[in-house]
Amino acid sequence: MNQWLDERLHISRLNDKFLRKAFPVHHTFFIGEITLFSLIILILTGIILALSFEPSNAMVVNSFDPGTPADPNLVPAAYHSALKINALPFGDMFRRIHHWCANIMVAAAVLHMMRIYFTGAYKKPRELNWWIGMLLLIFSALTAVTGYALPYDNYAYNTLKEIYAITASVPWVGPWLAEFAFAGRFPGEGIIPRFYGYHIMLLPGILLALTAAHMLIMIKQKHTQPQYAKRIAYKKIVGVPLITQQTPIMIMLALLFAAIVILFSAYVPVHPVEHYGPPSSQPIEGIKPDWYLLWVFGLLAIIPNTLSFDLLGGHFSAEFIGALVLPMLVIGLMFAVPMLDRAKDNMYYAENPTNHPHRLAAGIAFLALLIVWSVAGYKGELVANGYLPSASANAILWGLSFLIPAIAYGLTLAYVSAIRRLRTADEREQERAMVYGHDD
Amino acid sequence: MTRYKVKDPELTRRRFINVATGATATVGVMSLLGTLGGAHPMFRMTEDKKPPMEGDILVHADPAKEGTPITVADLGTTLVQAWPMGTDAEGNKIIRKGEPNNLLAVYKFAAGELSGEANVEATIDGQVVAYSDICTHAGCPVPDAKDGNGMFCPCHSGQYAPKQGGIVVGGPPPHKLAQLPIVAEGDNVKVAGFFLTPPYPYTDEATWEATKEAAKGA
Numbered sequence: 001m002n003q004w005l006d007e008r009l010h011i012s013r014l015n016d017k018f019l020r021k022a023f024p025v026h027h028t029f030f031i032g033e034i035t036l037f038s039l040i041i042l043i044l045t046g047i048i049l050a051l052s053f054e055p056s057n058a059m060v061v062n063s064f065d066p067g068t069p070a071d072p073n074l075v076p077a078a079y080h081s082a083l084k085i086n087a088l089p090f091g092d093m094f095r096r097i098h099h100w101c102a103n104i105m106v107a108a109a110v111l112h113m114m115r116i117y118f119t120g121a122y123k124k125p126r127e128l129n130w131w132i133g134m135l136l137l138i139f140s141a142l143t144a145v146t147g148y149a150l151p152y153d154n155y156a157y158n159t160l161k162e163i164y165a166i167t168a169s170v171p172w173v174g175p176w177l178a179e180f181a182f183a184g185r186f187p188g189e190g191i192i193p194r195f196y197g198y199h200i201m202l203l204p205g206i207l208l209a210l211t212a213a214h215m216l217i218m219i220k221q222k223h224t225q226p227q228y229a230k231r232i233a234y235k236k237i238v239g240v241p242l243i244t245q246q247t248p249i250m251i252m253l254a255l256l257f258a259a260i261v262i263l264f265s266a267y268v269p270v271h272p273v274e275h276y277g278p279p280s281s282q283p284i285e286g287i288k289p290d291w292y293l294l295w296v297f298g299l300l301a302i303i304p305n306t307l308s309f310d311l312l313g314g315h316f317s318a319e320f321i322g323a324l325v326l327p328m329l330v331i332g333l334m335f336a337v338p339m340l341d342r343a344k345d346n347m348y349y350a351e352n353p354t355n356h357p358h359r360l361a362a363g364i365a366f367l368a369l370l371i372v373w374s375v376a377g378y379k380g381e382l383v384a385n386g387y388l389p390s391a392s393a394n395a396i397l398w399g400l401s402f403l404i405p406a407i408a409y410g411l412t413l414a415y416v417s418a419i420r421r422l423r424t425a426d427e428r429e430q431e432r433a434m435v436y437g438h439d440d
Numbered sequence: 441m442t443r444y445k446v447k448d449p450e451l452t453r454r455r456f457i458n459v460a461t462g463a464t465a466t467v468g469v470m471s472l473l474g475t476l477g478g479a480h481p482m483f484r485m486t487e488d489k490k491p492p493m494e495g496d497i498l499v500h501a502d503p504a505k506e507g508t509p510i511t512v513a514d515l516g517t518t519l520v521q522a523w524p525m526g527t528d529a530e531g532n533k534i535i536r537k538g539e540p541n542n543l544l545a546v547y548k549f550a551a552g553e554l555s556g557e558a559n560v561e562a563t564i565d566g567q568v569v570a571y572s573d574i575c576t577h578a579g580c581p582v583p584d585a586k587d588g589n590g591m592f593c594p595c596h597s598g599q600y601a602p603k604q605g606g607i608v609v610g611g612p613p614p615h616k617l618a619q620l621p622i623v624a625e626g627d628n629v630k631v632a633g634f635f636l637t638p639p640y641p642y643t644d645e646a647t648w649e650a651t652k653e654a655a656k657g658a
Binding site: 158161162164165166168174175179180183184185187188190194210216262277280281282283285286287297298301302303304305308315317318319322379383384390391393 | 458463473476479480482483502503521523537540543563573577578579580581582587592593594595596597599608610611612613641642643644
């Protein structure tokens, strides 16, 4: 059969070009694969969910609790179909798998980026893939956000209202932009069909295209080689080929990953739509975005309201600065990494993070800053439980935003220099042992 | 043998292709803009989307008793959420909740407790006061603070003092909660006019004035 196919499709060329791609063997090189597996599971479960979802916010009678003919219990169709999905065999399970995979995908992408950052793998020639990776991260977060709008329960409704407010806070064009993106003034009749379109067509399309580009560039440029490859065969590509050695590892990992996600989903429920109920005027106690957007949320909570100004007829509100300008600076900084830290020659080998203490320390300080801002997202709870005084909570949290990253930076440098001192001491010891023999 | 002299063409191939590509791209983008225009629907101010209007009756917004008129006896120092209820041209009762930012917060404080920026003229006997219940920061509905100290927005920790005219006492909100002038009508609470200051989502007087005119005219 191979020959039959080969004569028609030249699969041996495909084999030579792509299927023999060498994969370095190191556990951190599997994090990116986990991101890919999450995407595949998300697409599969998403297709199943889309078969039963009704993308409309028109009001329908709730068939689970119809009320009386005179006073019917009307709920949005999208919310109603979410209830129906929950009532299907395995319906709730698919929702949970979809939800957990979305969170894991972003988490795995972040860990994958950390590996790239700390080993300097973004340097020449791989800058392009770092930028495509950044776009993948941004579009993953956008896809996730449009996704949790779809059940259209009170939580989704309040979240959407807030994202609408953030969009409308853009100077000059904000209100127009928000009405354009949300299909009319909030909550317009077209809002759920619009977000359904974004979530199942537009954004996954972008994600798949970017993923394909990411993979092709990776195959073309090859992985950075782990340090051990230098010792085995200098400047040669070391690793196991995709077919046949890497494939079984990948399949095993994918199955294991799917099993863990399903196990997780079986025991940890997600977003109970019944609990929140259909959209209403009731505020939601402790409403928070998903963890990867918590830092923006925290930033909004501590930004002072005095930070607003008018310029050339446009209004720059504190909300615009907190929810769009500062996060864009943060994201811009991440985009700029390959330009801030450049290599003259093409990189072959992943660098040992301890050989680049300032890069390592800067990365850790950056993560510490995002963690401080995420904690600031709990400002309300912190104040209510007496951990922070109400009056100076903002000042304290802003102080910590500078202090904690600075401490993290200093500690990392100290830690790295201690490691290096031990390492050189070890080397000296070994040299001495080589010459004079061991003491014992 | 005939010799043909090749004349310089008036238009080179490269130039022709560039012009053709440019023209196609222009037409394409123009028609695409038309499609995108359809993605931005018109806003129509229907009765249920008008802001609270003079003569509206305040009704409960709590889903359990939504639509029942609020009586002064229902009110106290804890928040009561309300919708304005008006009538359309045929005299049918319309709860104006098509615009979710019409949500109102109604309180009744002891006489003399209202101070600061509260407009006592616009309250009932200086005791019953109504504000917009929508946080001026990101548009979340604002509940009472759990510690009993004014109002606290769960979204980004905005704090308001309803006894002092709904002013901001903490957090990121840029404006105070807009006060709605009310009068008593029997046991019920009637709206006496538009919000005294621009409510959420209006950030400037001009657009708020335009909305008021549109609501009056429609």
